[in-house]
Amino acid sequence: MRKVAVVGLGRFGMAVARQLAAANVQVVAVDTDRELIEDIKDDVSLAVVLDSTDEIAFRSQDLHKVDVLVVAIGENFEAALLTAVLGRKLNIPQVICRASTSVHAKIFRQVGATEVIQPETETGHQLARRLANPFLEDFFDLGEGFTLIELKSPSAFRGKTLRDLNLRARYNVNLVAIRRTVMVSSADGETTRKESLAVPQPDAVIEAEDTLVLIGANEDLARLPKE
Structure with a gap:
C-alpha cells in the first residue's frame, strides 16, 4: 500500500x-x-x-x-x-x-x-x-457522483479481452473507448507513431500501453485495480 x-x-x-x-x-x-x-x-x-x-x-x-x-x-x-x-x-x-x-x-x-x-x-x-491511483491519467467530474476517467491499463487487465474482463458486471463501470498508440506507415515508407481512439469491440485485447476511457459512479470506479 x-x-x-x-x-x-x-x-x-x-x-x-x-x-x-x-x-x-x-x-x-x-x-x-x-x-x-x-x-x-x-x-x-x-x-x-x-x-x-x-x-x-x-x-x-x-x-x-x-x-x-x-x-x-x-x-x-x-x-x-x-x-x-x-x-x-x-x-x-x-x-x-x-x-x-x-x-x-x-x-x-x-x-x-x-x-x-x-x-x-x-x-x-x-x-x-x-x-x-497512479494509473489515473485524467478525469472529468460529470456531477451527481459520476466521473469519466482515463486510466492506464492495469496489469490485471492486460492480455485479456473485454468479454473476459466483463467490466460492467464485475465493477459496474462502462468502457467507452480505448486510446492506443499505433505505428503508421506513410506512402514513402516512413513509420510514425499515431494515437488512435476507438470504440472497443468485445474481442478487443487490452495492451500494456492502452489508456482506457471509463465512466461510472465514483464508488465503483474506486474499486478498479490500482496496479
Missing part, C-alpha cells in the same frame, strides 16, 4: 489527507497545530504534531520512508521550503509542493520538488484522486 505524508493541514492539506484516506491510502497527517491534528486523527492512519523542518523529528515518525511527501504548508514559506529540501535530501520518491505564488513555485522547482501544485490549477481533491 502506498504511504503518503501530508504536511500542513490547511484547507488544501485537509482535503488531500481526507480524500486519500477515504481511498484506502495510508496517510500520515502532520502539522504544528494540535487542534488540527485532533480534528483529523480519526480519519487517517497517523496524525502527529511535528516540526517538519527538524530531521530528527521527521525520522522519528518514519516520514523518510513514505512514497509521497505533500508539502501543503500555506502561510510559512520558509518552513515549506525547508520541508521540501529535507524530503529531497532523504530521497523520498515524490515531493509535491503547494505554492501560493509563481515565485514560490519556481523556488520549489529549483530545490528539486518533483511536482508543484498551485491551487488555482488543481484542488486538493483532484490531487488526492491522482495520488490514490
